[in-house]
Structures are given as C-alpha cells and as structure tokens.
Amino acid sequence: MELQIDHISKSFKDKRAVDGVSMTLTPGVWGLLGANGAGKTTLMRMIAGIMEPDAGQIRYDGLPIGTLKGRYREIFGYLPQEFGFYPEFTVKDYLEYAAALKGLPVRDTKRRIMELLEMLSLSDVYRKKIVKLSGGMKRRVGIAQALLNEPELLIMDEPTSGLDPGERVRFRNLLSEFAKDRIVLISTHIVSDVEYIATRNAVMKDGGLIAEGTTEELVKLVDGKVWQCVISAERLPEYERRLRVVNLRNEADGRVSVRYLAENAGEAMALRMTGAGAEANAGTAPIPAAPRLEDLYLWLFPQDMAHDATGEQRKLVTDQHLADSSGREQVQAAKASSLEGGFRGAAGTVRTRGQAASDRDSDSASGQKKGGRNA
C-alpha cells in the first residue's frame, strides 16, 4: 500500500500554492509541517481528489487516483481544515448521513458509530445538535466521520486545532494505533502533535517540499544549533532582539533560562560580555541543548518567531539576495543545503529538496541513475 505524489503543482491565479511536490507515503503516520500558506491544505485537497493538480500525478498503488474515482474515495477518510456541518443536524444525524454517503451497510452503521463515539468521548452528546457543541467536540465529530469507513488512507488537515491537551493526547494515541497498517497524513503546525507519533515527516515551505524524514532524522538537521543559557532578566530584551529565542523560563533566583537557535555559540558568547553591566549580569555560558522538532520548525520558519526581528530581517535580506542572483529554486536549495552544511555527518539519511535538486543535476550530468530515495 503506497500513495505516490509525483511532481504535483497547483497555482491560483498568480500564486503557486504547490510547487512540484514529490513524495511516497507508506503505512504509518505522516506529519505534514509548514507555516500558514505553505501549501499543506492545497496538497491535501489534491490528495483527497477535491482539486485537480495543474501538473503531476497522484497514484495509489501505482494507479492514478483520477482513474480510481469512487474506489479511491471508498478507501479514504478526510477531515478538512474547516469543519462544515449542517446546523440542524444532531451528532447522530450527521454520522448516519456520512455513513449513508459512504455506503456503509445499515446493520454496521450503528455499531461503528457507537464505537467511534465511545472512542472519541462523544457518547454523551450523541443526540445534541452539532451547532451547540464546543469547538473541540465539533472537531471530534469531524474525526469520527473521517474514521467511519475504517479508511486505508486517512487525511486530516489540522485535526487537533481546538482540542484540549487531554483530547490531543488521546487523539494522538488513537491515531498511532489506527495507523498500524494504514496511511495517515496529518497536516499541522502544532509540532508536538506529530513529534512522537509520526513515522515520517514532510516539511513544506512556499509550496515546495523542503525536507522529509523521521523525526530523529529531521531534528539532526538542527543538532548543534540549539543552545541554552541562564541570563539575568535585564539582559533578556537584548537577547530577544539579537537571537532567535525559542523558549524562556523564569528561574527561582530571578534569572531567566533561555533556549535559542544559533549557528554557533559565538554570538551569544559575545553578547554575554557586552553591554552595560555585562560583567555583573553575564549569566551562564551557552551550552548545546538536545534539539526537538519544534526547534527545526522554528529554524525553518523564522517568521513564526514573533520576537526575532533581527533574525527575520537577516533571513529576508539573505533570501532576497539569493532570489535576485539565482531564482527561487536556488533559494530553497540553499536553505536546505545550509541546513545540511554544518551537520553533514548527522543528516546523511535525510533527503531535502536541495539534495534532490542536486541529485537531479548530477544525474543529468553523469547520465547515471542514482539510487532511490534515502529513508
């Protein structure tokens, strides 16, 4: 069982929403990460067959999904980002309607609905109108309808938005169990949702796929770029201005523990010894911290870090320079290769868009076919 996404692209007027994305989904949970506007939803809608790609093809077990039509939709469940529901429907009405549309036999429908309601803690609201449910409950009703036909391929767009932490954990566990012999694709920008359960992750940016790998493989890309130190509270604004601060924690002694992203410890070391009262407020020396998927996300999407004005500006300047000189493809390739640059040894098993591009270049240059996808 595999879903092959082969160089698919999609544009809306002058905006290229998805740009030549290729990947092969195999059974397991796949996390699709990316900032808002990265193209995750458009990609998912194309996988769901709601939208036709402008170029490229999506194949399920080697057959284009366009030719499978109804058969393809029978084997997948889809939870869109926006949960639309009929205001007059109760949970029961809605799930029964979805089951009827999916063509589930009537004798199995009630049993399956009850199972899912139990599983998603919705039994108490079975007869309530959906419009009266909380956001999290509505989301769970959406999840229930996606799971109704026990799909082989489950596509969920931001499934955990609106869920409280307990529900989120339960949902993650449910998905892990569900994905044993199925393909589950979850798009999210809540990194912790996929950090532990995702078999593999794909990271999208500006419509392109910039990295793909297991969580362990991906976090190695920022290995040695995550630092932490303890500083005095007075120095914090300057640190926030100069560095990409990921996390802050107030310590009992009034100082602040800072976790930040940087190519190396040098900048923080320099910062530590400069400024008024530097000697007295120097704090501890930066030490490398164990990277997490969230760190990678923030490294790749610095615009998501509200406080990092300097970093953002620096990145934009670099991007602009690269874009001016050699175009967008090279910008992405450069970003990916800069990721790999400092950590070449660790990132050997991860394939990024930059790597793929250079593979293609060297393929065409040498005329020799290289090996398949590194996994």
Next chain:
Amino acid sequence: MKAETVRESNVSESSAKPVNDMGTRKRGREKAARDGRNSRARSGLYALYRKEMADHLHSGRFLIVLALIILTSYASLYGAVSNLSDAVATDSDYIFLKLFTLSGSTIPSFTTFIALLGPFVGLTLGFDAINSERSEGTLNRLISQPIYRDAVINGKFLAGATIILVMVLSMGLFIGAVGILKTGIPPTAEEVGRAAVFLLFTAVYICFWLSLSILFSVLCRHAATSAMLGIGLWIFFALFMNLVASIVAGALYPINDTATVGRVLDNYECQTMINRLSPYYLYSEAVSTIMDPTVRTTNLVLPQQLSGAITGYLSLGQSVLLVWPHLTGLAALTAVMFAGSYIGFMRREVRSR
C-alpha cells in the same frame, strides 16, 4: 476499478484453476465489485436525495411559501365557487375545470395565482442549493465522500422536483376534492385528463424556476445574490416582459393611423414571439388552452379563417397538440438551465471557504 483488476489478476496468476474457469470467476468478481461500487454510488445519491427532501420539508421558509400557496389556492377556489353559478348560467359544460380557471370578483383564478406564485416556490427550493454548501464548508466534505460528484447536484434537483410534484399534485387534489364537495358534480374523464395535463405543466413550469435558481446558486458565491437574481428575473417575466415586447414590436413595426393590416399582423406576431421567450407567458398560454376547450388556436385568427368553422369544443388530444410546443419549450428551458448548473458545478473547483 483498475486496482481491483490488478489484484484480481495477481490472485489469478497464483491460482491453479483452469484458465476458462478462472476467467469466468474473475469476470464474475469484477462485475460484483463494479455492481457494489455502483450500488454504493447510488446509495450516496439516495442518501443525499433523502437529506435534501427532509431539509425542504423542515425548512421554515418552504413551509411559509407552502402556506402562502395554500391560502391563495383556497382564496381562488372560494372566488371560483362564488362565481360558479353565474358562469354556469351561460355555459354549463366543463364545470370542474371552471374551478381552476374562474376568477372571483376581486380574486384571480387558481391558474393565474399559480403562474404568478409558482416561480416563488421553485426559487425558494433552489436559490441556495450549492452556494450555501460552499459557504458553510460542507461541500468539501460532501465531494470527498465515495459518491459521484454529480450526485450532489442531481440529488438536489431531484429532491426539489419531487417536492414540487407532490405539492402541485396535492393542490390539484385539494381543489378537485373541495370542488366536487361544493358542486356535487363529479368530473368527466376528459376534465380529469385536462386537469392532469395542467398539473403536469405546472410542475414543469415550477421545475424550470427550480433549475434556474440552482444555476444561480452555482454561479453566485452568496445566496443573497442568487435569490435577488431569481426574484429579479421572476418580476421581469411576470410584469415587464409584455411591456418590453410591445416596445420592441412598436419600434420594429410601428402602428399609426395609416398602418396596413399586414403591419398590424407583423406587430402582433413580433410581440407574441418575444413574449413566448418568457416561461410565464408560455405557461399562461398553454394553461388557458388546456383548461378551456373552446380555445382553438394560440395564434391570431382572421375572420376569413373563421368563416365556415363550426363552433365546438376541442378534444383533449387536440388541445394537447396545440400546446405541445409550449410543453417541449418549457421542458427544454428547464433542461438547459439544469445542464448549465450541472456543467458549472462539475467544472468549478471547490475551494476552501
């Protein structure tokens, strides 16, 4: 289907059965799988159809329009029954049909009411059929289900058409029943036939407005826009089309004191042709012909053509023959509007809200 075929062929390769037997079994299984899929798709259409029917029957706005139609039907029936004795004094034939066509002193006839208010029912049933699904974000979910995409629009049209058919039939039966009770005269077979053709015309007429409103709901993003377009067109056809036709005919074939008979005929024909572009006019003309057996033509007749003609009633078959182009025209208009909405729906990309 191809995946099935591939899997089936894998199974077949590993099997030790004779080739012919294997082929038969494979074809049988493929057919079963195909039938299963078709049946699922059909069940999807049926589920959609049922849901739409339930939506209409429970929707407040439909119930209000239905109440309005029932009230006006009753009022027109009251008017007809009040004037029935006067009408029967001059012509005692086809009394049952007079219940539908006779107007009271101040109340229009049932046929006039339906010609005017029928479109409102069609518009009410379809003006937000697609765009409300789009704006509520339910269309996404719907078309990702294992149903054919056109099942969405087919289901909506079929549900609306069923409601219209049931409503029209119920009204016809209601008026017939009350009329029989009031007059005490049972209808003849021909009268029943004429009333049935009238009800069929009415259903097709309202279905035209349903398909038009569905078309607007496909084309317009907002339900309010599609409703306004539908209502605008309805008012135009009902009130202003005749005015436009007479202005255009007057401009093309002006009639003054010195106008020849030929010019007057041209003017009239031009006006009629333009008017017949309006479904309202087509319906009114057809219904007045069907419900009144004395109507022998829908076009202008000169006194010379009438000389020697024997006064009498047309049979039902002859009346139907006269209005056959009207019926086909109305049905064709309905089909064209539905085809437009079908194509528009199938071709238009479903985007997020």
